[in-house]
């Protein structure tokens with residue numbers, strides 16, 4: 001840069017010196033004509049010096065005529081003294097010969113002989129960097145994200161002004177190592193994050209810590225969620241760009257909470273529906289059952305007609321309840337697909353046979369065409385497939401008054417394990433309006449407003465079908481022409497089955513009721529159901545004893561050897577699971593071999609698993625059709641005199657103590673579902689309850705130990721009686737029979753068998769070891785929730 005004291009006069013006359021210096025020097029006379037241009041000018045703006053003399057300087061080197069006029073006038077004014085000279089530097093851009101631009105910094109002066117002299121320095125490069133700097137300063141000032149530049153040790157070299165806006169710190173407070181001291185919760189956390197970043201930037205290693213989202217401490221001590229984008233910079237530096245995502249995170253948390261609460265209310269809704277349908281189905285079962293029984297007696301034709309329509313209405317009501325229950329289960333994704341071998345042809349024949357009755361009544365034909373390439377044996381869920389087909393064929397028959405319904409089945413493609421089977425249900429019925437065709441799969445939708453009045457139905461059938469098809473991983477489509485008919489097309493991937501495996505529905509064909517002559521114990525608390533089942537069983541020449549609850553059931557099995565036990569699950573005093581466990585484990589070898597069949601209204605896989613775990617041999621869903629009960633009884637009557645337990649049963653027949661010893665690793669001893677519901681899943685309350693149960697149980701163990709040592713059976717009995725409800729509450733089903741027996745055995749002082757009591761105490765202790773481990777794990781999990 002030029003010094004202010006530069007001696008312009010000297011320069012003007014020292015050509016030699018000017019040649020060597022990169023300066024533009026011009027001088028002008030009182031008319032404003034250029035009289036001198038320094039040689040270096042050519043190097044800087046490309047014009048030959050001579051070509052710029054006179055007025056040419058003003059014509060060529062300025063971008064606008066106005067500007068050159070102004071500057072020329074300024075020179076004239078200075079020389080004439082109209083205008084005082086200003087020594088301060090000023091910038092003017094010059095047009096080069098090639099049309100490009102150069103920034104020149106000018107300084108004016110007045111020579112001795114009244115000559116105007118101006119000296120210019122080329123500042124183009126400096127100006128460019130300066131402009132860039134101004135630009136980046138503006139950007140850095142205005143970006144809302146924080147920008148940090150740090151060195152290879154993580155020390156912050158540069159922090160953008162937005163750091164103050166976002167976190168409240170002065171820039172100098174976060175430079176160097178200070179960043180890590182002030183913005184992290186503790187030193188340990190800061191080092192972990194810093195190392196993870198350095199590893200990522202300089203060694204390209206992704207560690208276990210996700211540094212892209214961090215909780216950063218602000219000057220006020222509050223925290224903000226910052227999302228970081230980190231990239232490598234020049235000279236061993238890295239650049240971190242941080243955006244404040246606190247609001248987003250808070251919204252996410254809110255959304256998560258809202259989702260959880262929606263899921264919770266869905267759960268409550270489904271539980272309510274399950275309970276309601278259970279409550280409704282039980283009496284309905286009795287209504288339909290008694291109508292069934294009455295229909296088998298002598299009736300006038302009028303009575304028969306009334307009774308049939310009563311039975312019919314009952315069936316409709318039942319199917320509606322079942323539909324609602326199915327839908328709620330499907331909506332809560334609780335329904336699982338079973339995997340059992342079945343005969344697809346037989347299933348299709350059965351479904352069509354059932355629907356033929358309706359079709360015959362309406363004088364329409366119903367045909368089934370199975371193409372030979374269709375696989376016969378399948379592994380899958382026959383009940384759900386049946387439900388899909390019954391719905392579709394049922395609709396086709398329902399909405400067709402003339403003509404035919406045709407069910408065609410064929411295999412589309414096949415792999416080693418799977419077969420893609422195509423089902424087509426085509427009718428010549430009323431058809432569906434084109435604008436309604438897309439909504440028929442939606443819940444409570446019927447194609448026309450008067451459908452329900454004319455044809456009945458609720459608009460739930462196809463919704464369930466669609467959800468079941470999704471569950472199978474298949475797809476369903478409908479094509480229809482209003483007034484001409486509809487075709488429902490269904491593709492399902494079905495698992496192939498080894499032909500040697502016996503299919504579930506193979507043996508049930510051609511069922512004719514024959515007397516069974518079984519000695520049956522019916523354990524059921526509902527009086528109407530007792531009567532209904534008793535009458536039904538007596539028709540098949542069975543003798544039936546009734547027990548009103550689990551305890552009565554257990555007592556009755558001690559007095560008489562039955563061929564079979566029908567066991568309700570939900571009963572007061574002692575439920576079916578508990579009673580079965582005692583029957584299967586604690587009475588006698590012979591009693592343990594009696595098949596126990598669970599009667600359950602809840603059709604969930606969990607219930608079935610629980611029934612099987614308790615030692616039950618089979619199950620039937622309430623309300624059951626006579627044919628279902630009959631085939632089940634027939635199955636077990638085959639083994640009437642020679643019934644020998646299966647391998648699995650043998651395992652279950654051992655004492656509870658032995659039973660505990662099997663499969664300890666993955667076994668779950670505790671079922672907290674009841675408590676979760678009761679506490680509305682509030683972790684702190686649950687933790688409190690679990691802790692107090694552990695301490696109560698430890699007290700109980702020490703009480704019974706003391707009682708046993710002192711032969712104080714009252715003490716043993718009192719402690720056992722006290723702990724019993726908690727065991728139930730915590731769903732520790734394995735402990736239930738043991739504690740029950742301990743209570744039972746210690747109650748009767750006259751008939752105490754010390755060794756037996758000791759065995760039960762040991763069982764309690766053994767089981768508690770596992771229960772406690774599980775409960776402590778649960779506390780840990782709950783604390784992290």
Ligand code: ADP
Nearest residue numbers: 395396399431440446447457458459460461462
């Ligand atoms: P709904 O209980 O009313 O039969 P669905 O969900 O099974 O309920 O069917 C929904 C609606 O789709 C029916 O009300 C009817 O309007 C229409 N629909 C279903 N199948 C057929 C069919 N094969 N032909 C004509 N319309 C049908």
